[in-house]
Amino acid sequence: MKKVLIKNAKIVNEGKIREADVFIEDGIIVEIAESISAKSPNVNIFDAEGTHLLPGLIDDQVHFREPGLTHKETIEMGSRAAVAGGITSFIEMPNTIPQTTTIERLEEKFRIAEKSSYANYSFMFGGTNDNLEEILKVDPKTTAALKLFLGSSTGNMLVDDEKVLENIFSKSPLMICAHCEDEDTIRKNTEEYVAKYGDDIPIECHPKIRSEEACYKSSSRAVALAKKTGARLHVFHLSTAKELSLFTNKKPLKDKKITAEVCIHHLWFNDSDYAKKGTFIKWNPAVKTEADQKALLQGVIDDYIDVIATDHAPHTKQEKKNVYTKAPSGGPLVQHALPAMLQFHHQGKISLEKIVEKMCHNPAILFDIKDRGYIREGYKADLVLVDLNAPWAVQPDNIAYKCGWSPFEGTTFKSRVTHTFVNGNLVYRNFKHQPFANVAERLSFDR
Incomplete structure (x- = not known):
């Protein structure tokens, strides 16, 4: 047009x-x-x-699974679902197969998106224990950020060498976006619950395994390292009230060196929902208590949390139906994120202006995105x-995800x-x- x-x-x-x-x-x-x-x-x-x-939404954290995991999602199908939810730009994560940890692999994903994406696109480069030389080659003017997994998740790109971490924080030409969960705490908790239940651990134990302690220990370590090195740090998907104490609501946002994000599922669900939803709401970090849920929304209102994103991470129904230790974490969210936030608006919990600030303006500010995120x-x-x-x-015939399901199925949005x-x-x-x-x-x- x-x-x-x-x-x-x-x-x-x-x-x-x-x-x-x-x-x-x-x-x-x-x-x-x-x-x-x-x-x-x-x-x-x-x-x-x-x-x-509204300005088109900018989702700073999606997993569109291409290349290598295209039975779950593709850039084409994920972006198609995104525009159905008002998301016009996305930043996709590096834990694909192969992982996006070299310039060659990064440019391969850009070529795929150039041919197939419905929404504007960028990708994060993945950090590992041994690819600092590749990180230093990344052009900050053409790539969104550097993603570090400080706790293992889908794709297992765990970076756990303290010397390597400090080196990356000190030298990265890109903003660092971090998944923060303490691996030692999670392993210890997992061993205890496997010893008690075997593989079929009750899903209600997930927030005890991937616990508040695991989240806070890792987030606080990342924040301390950023302060020590002067790195620009953005902490993904906060899930606990305790973590809010690590951040400031000082304005203007462009002057913040350390920022935070929350995802739709941690605002919408709490641990009482496991009984009905089971492993279909198994995420890393875990959905936790109602008190955490309420505190996170208040953190958005009070500007301790700067961005609302999705962490859209689909798996097939069959994969999600596995017993606890074999059921992958993650779920599809891009199509329903904005309707969910607008539902909170109808409930008097958040203004339209604040939704737009956190889902449109602030991602553009934090990632220095050129000429997007505003109606200007x-x-x-x-x-x-x-x-x-x-x-x-939300019902099967209007779900746009390739995986064919949604944790919101059966929900009526206004x-x-x-x-x-x-x-x-x-x-x-x-x-x-x-x-x-x-x-x-x-x-x-x-x-």
Whole structure:
């Protein structure tokens, strides 16, 4: 679409809601005003009366499983589900097969996305105990960040050599994003529960195995190391109230050297849900107590937590149905993250402005993403229309994930994504994807 005019939208942007029209040309927002008339007959007009217009969401943590694990997900299918949920840009993780720990493997993923992605894309480079030379070759202007697993998870890219860690923190040209769980604590806890139950450990024990102690011990060590070395650190998927004490709500955000993220599942679920959902809500870090759940949402409101993401990490139903020790951790989330947050808004727990801040503006700030994350003249036209009063139920026939299931199945959301635009092109409308048009772009970074 060369020219697009969105009329009568309630624009949620930069802490305010106002009604205005938005004119887009060649993928760029060129005008925002109270009333804009179509200047030529070849303008695609969308009447947004009764809906809210948000910047396209930026998800800083997804696992689209390509290459090597494409029976679970692909970049094409994962990004297709993402735009159905209003996510117009994603940053994907390195624990694929082979792992993204060399420049060659990194560029291979960019080539796949260039041909198949519905959403704008970037990838994280993976750190290991022995690839510092490769890390130093990564160009910060073209790659999102460095991912370190300080606790083992899917793909087992554990970095556990203290000297190596300090070296990476001291020398990395990229922001470091860390999965923080203490491996020794987890191994010890696992051994105790296997001795008691064998492989069929009750799922309710998961947050005791991957415990508060394991999370806090690892997060606090990473924060201390960042302070010692001056590294720029972003801690992924906080799951405990205790970890909030490691972070500050000092503003402006661009001046923070150490930041934090929370994921949808740690805001939505707590340990009482294991009885019904079982291993389908087995994540690393584990979903923990109701007190943790409430504290994490408050941490978002109070700005100790800077970003809300998904950690979208699908596995097949058959894989998830295995006994505890063989059931992988992770689940699909990109399609339902925004409707879940809007549900919290309906419950009076969070404002629309705060949702946009944490899911659109802040990822753009933290990763220095160029010309995205806001509704501004001169910015890329990544936009999402949502109807706050259009209930729908999550059911098999409207789940877009390749794995075919969702932890939200059976949930009725009050709000729905009605339209998603990527670089000014309509890619999704009312439960239907538009024909693939290859309009997504590689993210660029102002560094």
